Amino acid sequence: MNDLRIALVQMQVSIGEVRKNREKMAAFVEEAAGKKVEMILFPELCIQGYHREKIQEFAEPIPGESTNYLSRLASSYNMVILAGLAEMSGCEKPYITQVIAYPDGRLDKYRKTHLGKSEKPYFTPGNQLPVFETDKARFAVEICWDLHFPEVTTVLSLQGAEVIFAPHASPTMVGDRRDIWLKYLSARAYDNSVFIAACNLVGPSGKNQEFCGGALVIDPKGNVVAEDFEGKEGLLVVDLDSKLINTIRYNNTTSMRHSFFLESRRPELYGLLVKPGLIN
Incomplete structure (x- = not known):
């Protein structure tokens, strides 16, 4: 991994107002570009x-109007953009998808699995559970509920992911977002030697929903690198220092501390993890 500058957006969205939401996103991308975000x-x-009940009427295909818009933004500002989209793709119900738009026009996507x-x-x-790559890092996406399943982060790390991006739509009613995230995101990062970068929707959506916001980056030792829990829209810019993760994962150190x-897994003991259902 190489050093990487990222930005996490806390954003208030308007249900079904795609053009308005995209224009707000463009303003955040422009702000991030001024801070040399990659x-x-x-x-x-x-x-x-x-909006669960109405999302189907707003869902879009990939490629489509919104992904074309993201591709133009990525190219104009030479930035990789990860954005949440309700994707219609031949199924009765849409996917919760995180689109990845690259400056060269390529598109990747991750569909929420849990x-x-x-x-x-x-x-x-x-x-x-795909892993993606730029010239700076190998990365993956887990969306909100996905992070409650430790095996997902492990599989992604085993495939080479160094940074896990974790977009959320977590409402205020769930509880203190910082306290909740630190309960499990630190463990995901520490156990799997990855950076985790999480952000959340914020504010009312206009449909009797309110989101609590939050932006957090945790390093491969489980330590908080940067955070913003002020509960308002904004951009958190964070530099990911590659030295620690490279020492842990690629320098063949014999130190227990790193x-x-x-590397010490014993898969032959974990058979129950791949059996469906609960075991009493």
Whole structure:
């Protein structure tokens, strides 16, 4: 991994007002470009807004109008953009997708694989855990509920992911976002020797929903690198120092202090993890 400057966006969105939301995103990208940001993360479903019951009428294909817009932004500002989109792709129900637009016009995507209980009637789960790459880092995406399943981060790290981007749409009613994130995101980062960069929607959406915001970066030792929990829109710019992760993962150190824990796994003991259902 090489040193990388990223930006995390806390954004208030308007349900179904795609053009308005995209214009707001463009303003954040322009601001980030002025700060020499190389990758920018927007929250879950930021393009159409998070509304389970109505999301199908706003869903878009990939490629489509919004991804074309993102590609133009990425090219204009020489920045990798990760943005949340409700994707319609031949299924009865849309996917919760994070689109990745590169400056050279390429598009990648990750479809949320673990849907919350209230999401299952309205969305289709994805079935792949891809890892992507730029000249600075290998990275992956986990969307909100995905992060509650430790195996996902482990699989991504084993595939070479060094940075996990974690867009959220977590409402205020759930509780203190910082306290909740630190309970499990620090463990995901530490156990798997990855950076985790999370951001959340913020403010009212106009549909009886309020989001609490939050932006947080945790390093491969589980330490907080940067955070913003002021509960308002904004851009958090963070430099990811590659020295620590390179020492842990690539320098073949014998130090216990810099162990890459996944090297010591014993997969033959973990058979229950791949069996469906709960075991009493």
